[in-house]
Amino acid sequence: MVVFFRLFSIVRTLLRYRLDLLIPRSQLPWLVRMALLPCRLFPKPKLSRGECLRQAFEDLGPIFIKFGQLLSTRPDLVPDDIILELNALQDKVPPFDSTHFRQLVEAGLGAPVDTVFKTYEQEPLASASVAQVHGAVLHNDQPVVIKIVRPGIERTIDKDVRLLNLIARLIERYSADGRRLRPVEVVEDYRNTIYDELDLQREAANASQLRRNFQDSDLLYIPEVYWDYTRNNVLVQERIYGIPVTRIEALNAQGTDMKKLAERGVEIFFTQVFEHNFFHADMHPGNIFVGTENPQLPRYIAVDMAIVGSLTREDQYYLARNLLAMFRRDYKQVAELHVQSGWVPKDTRVEQLEAAVRTVCEPIFDRPLKDISFGHVLMSLFRTARRFNMEVQPQLVLLQKTLLNIEGLGRQLYPDLDLWTTAHPFLERWLKNRFRPQALIQEFKRYGPEWLEKFPRVPEMLFKTLNQSQQFGLVGPELQQLRLELEEQHRRQRQSRRRGLIGLLALAGAVATAWPAIGSEAQNWLNSIHWTALPPASWALLALGLGALLSRR
Known part of the structure; x- marks a missing residue:
């Protein structure tokens, strides 16, 4: 119901x-x-x-x-x-009761708040759909923030995701x-994304990794996680004090070098993507602050590491070469790299893809470099490749979204930011370092033992593969017949579910259309029903019917 x-x-x-x-x-x-x-x-x-x-x-x-x-x-x-x-x-969203928040913290940590913290703030610092944050101080006088998952959010998410899945299947069909x-x-x-956000221990692990990557850097600061007080639904992290990156007046008031700040944002992005291969994928302005220690060499502070991204080594390589080839207007290489990387089917005609890329990029590169949006160039490239049946991988989409955020933020801070001037030498240096003898030696040290372990088994694996391919040829016709039978059975099941889904949506639409006229009467009728008095069999049948409609199978 x-x-x-x-x-x-x-x-x-x-x-x-x-x-x-x-x-x-x-x-x-x-x-x-x-x-x-x-x-x-x-x-x-x-x-x-x-x-x-x-x-x-x-x-x-x-x-x-x-x-x-x-x-x-x-x-x-x-x-x-x-x-x-x-x-x-x-x-x-409005915050939930602070007393309830305190109870959840105590249940998660298994100890009273006054025992764990020296002081605790009743008023929340922030409240969102998934979590709520309060300030506190540890007994060693370290200011911290306490983040806790909103109570009952799992049930709400499960219910709405099932309905979204129902609607998505209808649209797709x-x-x-x-x-x-x-x-x-x-x-x-x-x-997957929203359930990952519910696991605060995963967010804490992401924060620890990012903090370790920038441990000795003056570019980016990541607050420390206090693991002794962190659980799946409770996160205790160092409290940071900085200027929100969108407060341009405050940044100018302290004499911040805005050009340096914008360029450092670009450098942080490329460092995360290509050197660390682990990037903060939710770097919208609400999650970014600027330190006040040295305005002439400003340092970023990032929070909320629930969503991170990484690329395969192959994607890193092809992405760097694609960007360099695009800005050199070598569109043939761009097309060839798309085929080599597997981003588009192997049978794609390179000359056709080259012509499509040239059509999109030439108008862009006729403008001064400082007026070119790096993120929109990447977006245009992916959109063009989609016409050739390119299916963009989730990690590349996260990368593109992060780049758009960083670029938009950088130009808000410093409108004359030339992203390419910062990115070009970085990409050139990264590609050169990738093939230096020292880098190849490091690769051999890392993977050599695994290669040597598997090498003696290569003849046996080759023999098994040939044997299996011969056996598959013998059972091929039977598998084909079984596949056809399963497809026919699946088709009949889809037709049956289709009628039920359309009927349910039509009923909901009819009720929604008539609601202004019958709303009060329907509400009175619903209130008059003694739901608790219904026999168990009624509830069982209702649950069975809804379960059948919402079933994914």
């Missing part, structure tokens, strides 16, 4: 903002078009499609806001005008663009 009312709320919001218009009706089967007929009773809002989607997410609550924020990191799937609106989503947009994959990425 709770799931149905949540679905009804989603359908009502869809009708209010006419989100059905995001999918052309001509691409939908007639049965789905009939189910969406009630939508025409609602007027079209005087908003752009991006504004409609953003406001719909905000109305549906924090879990959908998080989903919208994830969509804003997928420029390979979502149009630019919608991404601009989704970037404006704010993840701010009935929209002509569904397969290309991969909505089920996007929801799965979202599920």
